[in-house]
Amino acid sequence: MDDRMRIGDLTERAGVTPRTVRYYESIGLIPPGEREGHGQHYYTEETLARLQKIDQLKKLGLSLDEIHDVIDLYFIDPSGIQPKQKVLAILRQHLAEVDQKIGALQQFRADVQFHIERFERWLEERE
Numbered sequence: 565m566d567d568r569m570r571i572g573d574l575t576e577r578a579g580v581t582p583r584t585v586r587y588y589e590s591i592g593l594i595p596p597g598e599r600e601g602h603g604q605h606y607y608t609e610e611t612l613a614r615l616q617k618i619d620q621l622k623k624l625g626l627s628l629d630e631i632h633d634v635i636d637l638y639f640i641d642p643s644g645i646q647p648k649q650k651v652l653a654i655l656r657q658h659l660a661e662v663d664q665k666i667g668a669l670q671q672f673r674a675d676v677q678f679h680i681e682r683f684e685r686w687l688e689e690r691e
Contacts, residue, residue, distance in 0.1 A: 568606040571597065578615035585615070593618055593632055610639065621651070630654050 571582050578585075585607075588594045594614045597605030617638050621631045634654070637647035 567609045568598070569608075569612075571605055571607065574607045574612060574615070577612055579619070580615060588615070588618065591628065591632065593628065593635060614639070624651065624655065625658055626651070626654060 569577070571585060575582050575585060585594070585597075589596045594611050597607045597611070600606055614635060617635060618631055621634070622628075626634070634647050634650045637650060638644070641647060
């Protein structure tokens with residue numbers, strides 16, 4: 565059975581645009597389609613699986629650079645252990661960054677609240 569498909573079939577099944585496919589090819593997230601005949605590109609089921617995995621990883625909050633670092637592991641490690649360990653490390657880093665941003669925002673909020681109260685006290689003294 566021939567598992568090759570044209571870009572239109574691929575994009576429809578993956579829920580992406582042809583532009584996305586071409587972009588992902590250009591940055592190495594998916595392999596380029598095989599040219600045949602009149603310049604048509606053909607893609608495999610593995611390319612479809614890669615596009616689906618990319619979508620899942622994007623939904624976890626990974627950037628395309630981070631996905632680039634992990635995507636191949638999903639297709640060379642049948643156990644799934646290595647890619648999940650790498651994604652877990654990335655997610656832990658994201659959590660640390662979020663916690664740091666929350667801390668900075670809490671400090672900023674406290675500073676703003678302090679200044680509000682200071683201005684209110686100053687205005688009340690003048691009334």
